[in-house]
Amino acid sequence: MDQPSFPQRQHDHEACVHAGMAHAEAACESRNERFTANRRSVLKLLLAGHRPLGVYELMKQFDWKGRKPAPAQIYRALEFLESIGLVHRIESCNAYLACNRPGRHHCTIFLVCEQCKTVAEVEAERMQGAITDLAGQTGFELHSQVLEARGLCPECVGAAATDEADS
Amino acid sequence: MDQPSFPQRQHDHEACVHAGMAHAEAACESRNERFTANRRSVLKLLLAGHRPLGVYELMKQFDWKGRKPAPAQIYRALEFLESIGLVHRIESCNAYLACNRPGRHHCTIFLVCEQCKTVAEVEAERMQGAITDLAGQTGFELHSQVLEARGLCPECVGAAATDEADS
DNA sequence: AACCAATATGTTATACTATAATATTAAAAT
DNA sequence: ATTTTAATATTATAGTATAACATATTGGTT
Numbered sequence: 001m002d003q004p005s006f007p008q009r010q011h012d013h014e015a016c017v018h019a020g021m022a023h024a025e026a027a028c029e030s031r032n033e034r035f036t037a038n039r040r041s042v043l044k045l046l047l048a049g050h051r052p053l054g055v056y057e058l059m060k061q062f063d064w065k066g067r068k069p070a071p072a073q074i075y076r077a078l079e080f081l082e083s084i085g086l087v088h089r090i091e092s093c094n095a096y097l098a099c100n101r102p103g104r105h106h107c108t109i110f111l112v113c114e115q116c117k118t119v120a121e122v123e124a125e126r127m128q129g130a131i132t133d134l135a136g137q138t139g140f141e142l143h144s145q146v147l148e149a150r151g152l153c154p155e156c157v158g159a160a161a162t163d164e165a166d167s
Numbered sequence: 168m169d170q171p172s173f174p175q176r177q178h179d180h181e182a183c184v185h186a187g188m189a190h191a192e193a194a195c196e197s198r199n200e201r202f203t204a205n206r207r208s209v210l211k212l213l214l215a216g217h218r219p220l221g222v223y224e225l226m227k228q229f230d231w232k233g234r235k236p237a238p239a240q241i242y243r244a245l246e247f248l249e250s251i252g253l254v255h256r257i258e259s260c261n262a263y264l265a266c267n268r269p270g271r272h273h274c275t276i277f278l279v280c281e282q283c284k285t286v287a288e289v290e291a292e293r294m295q296g297a298i299t300d301l302a303g304q305t306g307f308e309l310h311s312q313v314l315e316a317r318g319l320c321p322e323c324v325g326a327a328a329t330d331e332a333d334s
Numbered sequence: 335a336a337c338c339a340a341t342a343t344g345t346t347a348t349a350c351t352a353t354a355a356t357a358t359t360a361a362a363a364t
Numbered sequence: 365a366t367t368t369t370a371a372t373a374t375t376a377t378a379g380t381a382t383a384a385c386a387t388a389t390t391g392g393t394t
Contacts, residue, residue: 145316
């Protein structure tokens with residue numbers, strides 16, 4: 001599918017992770033950037049988590065020769081991964097998400113489920129036009145956008161409906 | 168003007184603050200909510216600041232019988248002010264901004280100047296449609312939106328151009 | 335191979351942001 | 365007046381992010 005939305009609850013995480021890592025490998029190669037052990041580990045955790053993870057959450061999961069890394073170590077990896085578009089920061093969660101469609105740098109909006117925390121990253125071409133127009137009219141020089149919608153994903157909407165019927 | 172964008176550097180702050188406070192007064196009245204001293208002070212600081220202020224920045228400015236308030240005090244006031252639409256949280260700044268057009272609850276986007284930190288709050292009706300459509304297609308139940316653009320305001324763009332010419 | 339420059343990491347310390355929990359006070363409703 | 369509700373005051377702690385500096389690794393150059 002060209003426009004994936006929310007991931008299925010059950011799906012082949014292994015494959016996701018593998019594909020994501022492979023793409024990252026290639027992306028670094030083509031930019032002559034180093035895909036170091038740290039960067040690998042952080043990206044892998046994000047790919048496996050499949051939802052936005054905070055830095056301290058990542059630190060807990062990070063098994064690094066028996067010790068735990070310092071925040072700076074994670075932040076540095078994230079900064080790098082974000083700079084080449086492999087990871088996004090979700091502002092309204094203070095957390096980071098592996099990009100589900102790396103390589104395409106379109107205008108995307110994140111649909112964040114407030115209940116189960118899963119996120120759909122969907123293209124929002126219609127919004128791109130609106131934003132550039134607004135910027136143009138105002139004389140604003142656009143650098144980047146933060147587009148996030150908050151609410152309930154389809155599965156949680158369904159669950160909520162069921163709960164109500166029960167009570 | 169019906170669609171204000173960036174405030175002029177020089178303008179009558181006094182009048183802004185006064186108008187904002189008057190509106191808040193009325194808004195609380197009509198909802199049977201109390202516009203207490205705390206809430207007043209916090210809103211006043213935000214109106215006067217005229218840009219996003221962090222909670223600890225607010226605390227520093229908060230003169231409260233010679234002592235300084237605890238964070239919780241500010242957060243409570245903000246929570247209230249936000250709940251009735253007098254204040255917005257700017258996620259990408261971890262800071263709060265007094266609403267410049269209270270009473271209208273349209274879909275707005277914030278244009279945040281990364282240099283001077285001023286913010287334009289502009290209506291983005293075109294985006295509302297795009298978002299609800301996206302939500303509809305995905306089965307997402309939309310609760311709220313975070314729409315922020317980051318870049319340079321017209322004044323800072325101008326200044327940057329001048330600087331370059333100088334060098 | 336030895337050296338240099340550039341990049342990335344390790345480490346410690348600290349700053350900034352946000353909430354929990356509980357006691358107290360003030361206001362509104364009966 | 366009494367009860368109930370909403371708001372405040374206070375202390376403590378949790379969560380997020382960066383600064384500063386020392387060390388190590390990599391890649392390119394002679």
